[in-house]
Amino acid sequence: MPIVEQFVTSVDGTKIYAESAGDRSKPTIVFSHGLAGTVLAWDSQFSDPDLRRDFHLVRYDLRGHGRSDKPVGEQAYESIKFAEDFKVYAMVSESRSLSSRAGAWAVSFSFLRRRSRPCVNLLLSGCVVVDIVAAYGPTSLSGVLYVGGGVLSLTKYHPPCATPFIGGLIPLLTSTDADDVSRAAELFVDSCTAPEKLLPYPQRLQWLGAFVSQPRTVRCLSITRVQPYEIWEQQARKLPVLIVQGTADQHCVYENMIRFTKEIYEEVDVRMLEGVGHSPAVESPTETNRYIRGWTNQVV
Numbered sequence: 465m466p467i468v469e470q471f472v473t474s475v476d477g478t479k480i481y482a483e484s485a486g487d488r489s490k491p492t493i494v495f496s497h498g499l500a501g502t503v504l505a506w507d508s509q510f511s512d513p514d515l516r517r518d519f520h521l522v523r524y525d526l527r528g529h530g531r532s533d534k535p536v537g538e539q540a541y542e543s544i545k546f547a548e549d550f551k552v553y554a555m556v557s558e559s560r561s562l563s564s565r566a567g568a569w570a571v572s573f574s575f576l577r578r579r580s581r582p583c584v585n586l587l588l589s590g591c592v593v594v595d596i597v598a599a600y601g602p603t604s605l606s607g608v609l610y611v612g613g614g615v616l617s618l619t620k621y622h623p624p625c626a627t628p629f630i631g632g633l634i635p636l637l638t639s640t641d642a643d644d645v646s647r648a649a650e651l652f653v654d655s656c657t658a659p660e661k662l663l664p665y666p667q668r669l670q671w672l673g674a675f676v677s678q679p680r681t682v683r684c685l686s687i688t689r690v691q692p693y694e695i696w697e698q699q700a701r702k703l704p705v706l707i708v709q710g711t712a713d714q715h716c717v718y719e720n721m722i723r724f725t726k727e728i729y730e731e732v733d734v735r736m737l738e739g740v741g742h743s744p745a746v747e748s749p750t751e752t753n754r755y756i757r758g759w760t761n762q763v764v
Contacts, residue, residue, distance in 0.1 A: 467510060474527070475548040478540065481531035482524035486516040491606070491764040493756070494550070495523040496592055498612075499686060500652065500675040502530035508749035514757055524549075526592070528682035530674060541685040543692055546592050547599035590614035591622075591691060597703075598695040607704040607763040608729075609756060612744045613716025614707065616724055617693040625721045629655065629714055638684045649675040658712035658741035667746075697728055704731045706759040708752050710740030733759060 467485045474480055483503055493515075497505040503523040510521055525532040527540065527549055539545075590610045594617045597604070615622050623631075633655075636648035653671045654662055662668060705725060709718050726732045735755045737748050744752045 465516070471531075472552055474545070474552045476540065476545060478527050478533045478535060478545070478549070480524055480527065480533075480549050480552070482522060483510070484520065484522045485510050486519050486521040488520050490519050491760065492520040492522055493609075493760060495521065496526060497523075497529070498656075500529065500649075500678050500683060501671070502674045504670055504674075505743070506745060508745060509753060509756070512749070512753045515753055518757060518761065526686075528686055529678060534679055534682050536679055536681045536685075538685060541682075541689045543595045543689070544599055546595040550592065550596055551600065590616060591618050593700070594691045594693050594696040597700050598692040602699045602703050605703060607706070607760070608700075609706045609708065609759070610721075610725070611708045611752060611756075612710060612742050613713045613718060614721060614725075615716075616721065616728070617691050617696065618687070618689060619691045620693045621721075621724050625717050625724070627713075627715055627717055630716075634687070638680065638687070640680065645676060645680070655714040656742045657747055658710065658739055659714065661741065661747065663746070700728060701730050703729060704763050705729045705733065706755065707732065707734045708737065708744050708755050709734065710737045710742065710744050710747065712739050713742045715742045 465485060465487075467483050469481075469483050471479050471481055481503070495503075495506040495509060497503060502525055506523045509515055510523065515521060527545065528534045535541075590608070593605070593608050610616075613625075616625070633648065633651055636644050637652065639645070639648065649672050653668060653675060656671070657663060663671065707722060707725060709716075709722070711718075722732075722734055735751075737744050737751060740747045
């Protein structure tokens with residue numbers, strides 16, 4: 465089946481771009497990208513025949529990213545907005561009857577009375593799990609996959625899990641100087657993989673384009689937004705979790721991240737990839753896809 469593209473309108477009028485592929489009758493995995501990224505980060509998952517056979521795959525551009533709208537007001541980046549973006553696609557899919565069993569994300573929330581719920585597969589935007597659980601409770605998800613230095617929450621857990629390199633890059637990422645933007649983009653994108661292992665040039669240009677097309681204000685709001693992490697800490701404990709993590713991650717002190725994850729969640733499975741950086745889904749897709757498929761089949 466071909467990839468289905470769609471724009472949906474969130475509660476506040478923000479248009480969100482999303483794609484779906486695979487078997488709509490199967491459990492849904494929702495893929496969400498990282499800071500200044502796009503749905504293209506998950507190309508190796510959406511092209512995997514085994515994942516497309518066993519699951520309904522959904523990926524979307526976060527608000528302020530890619531082909532989604534990029535509002536510049538602070539209120540547009542409140543926690544509830546990210547949860548509403550996740551929810552609204554389920555409601556639209558249901559109303560349009562895209563499938564007799566379930567439309568994209570239509571199995572995401574228990575109030576839709578679906579038997580199966582999706583796992584959420586996330587990079588930096590692993591922090592969106594906080595928004596979803598705080599707004600709709602842990603039963604809205606079947607499990608959580610953190611792929612590549614997962615940011616548990618921006619408000620509390622990102623600072624102790626950020627490497628000195630990424631911490632030192634923040635001034636450039638948020639600079640108002642035009643000359644800093646291209647330098648920040650190159651440093652950020654090149655550090656998303658293991659040292660000395662740059663992305664292929666065409667793909668590198670894609671990622672650089674996603675970075676520079678994002679307004680500086682949006683990037684700042686995406687980094688500094690406040691999340692109700694206390695609710696997530698209290699409610700998310702029973703959600704099963706898989707961490708797929710590279711040992712050469714330049715963004716994340718993964719030892720801290722894994723320790724915090726095990727303090728928050730009761731059931732945490734960890735798969736380490738030697739010599740892989742911040743982007744296992746891109747750098748090591750075969751192994752990453754195998755872990756995703758095996759773990760998700762067990763969870764659902």
